[in-house]
Amino acid sequence: xxxxxxxxxHAPIDVVVMAAGKGTRMKSALPKVLHRIGGRALxxxxxxxxxxxxxxxxxxxxxxxADQVEAACLAEDTAQFALxxxxxxxxxxxxxxxxxxxxxxxxxxVVLVLSGDVPLTQADTLFHxxxxxxxxxxxxxxxxxxDPTGYGRIVRGSEGSVQAxxxxxxxxxxxxAIREVYSGIMAVPAASxxxxxxxxxxxxxxxxxxxxxxxxxxxxxxxxxxxFKIGDAVxxxxxxxxxxxxxxxxxxxxxxxxxxxxxxxxxxxxxRLDVRGDLSCAHDVSIDVNCVFMxxxxxxxxxxxxxxxxxxxxxxxxxxxxxxxxxxxxxxxGVTVGAGSLIGPFARLRPGARLGEEVHIGNFVEVKNxxxxxxxxxxxxxxxxxxxxxxxxxxxxxxxxxxxxxxxKHRTVIEADVHVxxxxxxxxxxxxxxxxxxxxxxxxxxxxxxxxLSVARGKQVAIANWSRPQxxxxx
Ligand code: UD1
Ligand code: MG
Numbered sequence: 001x002x003x004x005x006x007x008x009x010h011a012p013i014d015v016v017v018m019a020a021g022k023g024t025r026m027k028s029a030l031p032k033v034l035h036r037i038g039g040r041a042l043x044x045x046x047x048x049x050x051x052x053x054x055x056x057x058x059x060x061x062x063x064x065x066a067d068q069v070e071a072a073c074l075a076e077d078t079a080q081f082a083l084x085x086x087x088x089x090x091x092x093x094x095x096x097x098x099x100x101x102x103x104x105x106x107x108x109x110v111v112l113v114l115s116g117d118v119p120l121t122q123a124d125t126l127f128h129x130x131x132x133x134x135x136x137x138x139x140x141x142x143x144x145x146x147d148p149t150g151y152g153r154i155v156r157g158s159e160g161s162v163q164a165x166x167x168x169x170x171x172x173x174x175x176x177a178i179r180e181v182y183s184g185i186m187a188v189p190a191a192s193x194x195x196x197x198x199x200x201x202x203x204x205x206x207x208x209x210x211x212x213x214x215x216x217x218x219x220x221x222x223x224x225x226x227x228f229k230i231g232d233a234v235x236x237x238x239x240x241x242x243x244x245x246x247x248x249x250x251x252x253x254x255x256x257x258x259x260x261x262x263x264x265x266x267x268x269x270x271x272r273l274d275v276r277g278d279l280s281c282a283h284d285v286s287i288d289v290n291c292v293f294m295x296x297x298x299x300x301x302x303x304x305x306x307x308x309x310x311x312x313x314x315x316x317x318x319x320x321x322x323x324x325x326x327x328x329x330x331x332x333x334g335v336t337v338g339a340g341s342l343i344g345p346f347a348r349l350r351p352g353a354r355l356g357e358e359v360h361i362g363n364f365v366e367v368k369n370x371x372x373x374x375x376x377x378x379x380x381x382x383x384x385x386x387x388x389x390x391x392x393x394x395x396x397x398x399x400x401x402x403x404x405x406x407x408x409k410h411r412t413v414i415e416a417d418v419h420v421x422x423x424x425x426x427x428x429x430x431x432x433x434x435x436x437x438x439x440x441x442x443x444x445x446x447x448x449x450x451x452x453l454s455v456a457r458g459k460q461v462a463i464a465n466w467s468r469p470q471x472x473x474x475x
Pocket of ligand 1: 018020021022061088090091092093094095096097115116117119150151152153165167181182183209210211212238422
């Protein structure tokens with residue numbers, strides 16, 4: 001918790017998120033703010049931050065792809081604040097954008113202006129900015145840039161006070177030499193914002209209504225303008241192109257990797273980890289290079305993940321070892337892997353795979369919607385779909401459950417201690433009785449008796465002294 005969170009501001013926080021711009025340089029049919037970082041839309045990161053600020057309300061300004069952008073926001077859980085939309089058509093500048101939100105903003109709030117394409121601002125930073133505004137003055141988030149080209153410059157008076165923001169295209173050569181720039185993020189009392197926005201015009205190089213002009217109005221009204229300067233450019237970096245999207249993705253992932261390592265996770269290489277969702281880890285988890293985690297993944301104490309695994313929506317219990325190149329995707333049903341299980345290399349666990357303790361799933365084995373009890377093994381080249389597998393069952397190489405008759409799925413029940421030989425086809429619905437054995441190469445279509453050896457294949461025949469056909473002589 002930051003110190004600012006211990007001294008909360010009394011004014012409610014209302015957030016305006018500008019998300020109407022086109023994002024031409026993305027060269028994409030998808031609205032820019034719906035492109036993803038860490039598996040979440042850029043705009044969603046901004047909404048998450050707004051939620052952690054305990055905002056009263058969030059107004060998203062939409063324009064390009066408005067229907068899609070609004071639908072994407074509504075699909076997420078935003079119960080923590082009132083979510084409203086204001087459309088901006090056409091887009092006449094950032095000041096014009098915020099003007100569209102004014103009917104949604106009560107006079108008693110502090111308005112925090114954010115951009116939907118700036119995803120990695122930390123809540124802490126915004127708390128400091130809001131504190132700098134004190135709830136009664138305009139506060140700007142600024143930073144020094146080695147190359148400030150393209151940004152609005154912070155013009156200060158001789159005594160250091162902020163006088164104006166001048167856009168690149170309107171700046172004099174001396175102003176262009178200023179390295180302190182406006183991040184695009186500000187906190188401003190709603191009542192003042194309304195007063196100042198009413199005075200905007202578009203008499204500037206771009207013929208746009210600039211939100212940044214309100215700084216001059218504040219100064220003209222004799223009000224002081226606060227600037228809160230940060231050093232971390234990633235927090236205010238926007239996404240305008242696929243290159244910038246990829247750069248911010250890496251910055252985001254490195255942040256996730258560092259948080260995991262601080263919690264004790266051993267990462268073979270923090271630069272080769274991708275978490276596109278939520279990964280939670282108990283103590284002594286180790287993760288080798290090039291693993292991708294998606295959705296909600298929980299790794300128990302001492303779990304080891306080999307190189308090049310893709311794991312989504314799964315709970316993996318203590319001590320399990322996931323060998324390299326394993327693909328686990330629980331989708332909506334989830335996957336559970338019991339304590340001490342050994343999975344892979346090259347295994348595939350699909351939705352509804354429920355593995356008990358010490359289950360072994362080896363190379364080229366696929367498990368879908370199946371329960372495997374403690375100690376069951378399928379070590380090579382097998383398919384278990386819609387099956388209930390008892391304790392200590394050994395499922396042989398090349399064997400499969402034929403669960404689909406072309407129209408419907410059926411279950412296979414394999415009771416405890418059954419041994420299924422190699423290359424068997426178990427045609428569902430079918431039950432194999434406890435302790436039974438199925439001979440290799442069998443196609444089992446009827447239930448088998450407990451303890452019995454069941455064999456269902458052509459009998460081996462021997463034709464003595466068989467001579468192979470001879471090659472015909474060349475004509
Ligand atoms: C803006 C600031 C500039 C600052 C920079 C930081 C202004 C006039 N300038 O410039 O001082 O240094 O951000 O990145 O504010 N948008 C709308 N409707 C519009 C125009 C823009 O919703 O009519 C949205 C865009 O989608 C984007 C955000 O507002 O999310 C910023 O707009 P952009 O055009 O990128 O502003 P800049 O020219 O970069
Ligand atoms: Mg911009």
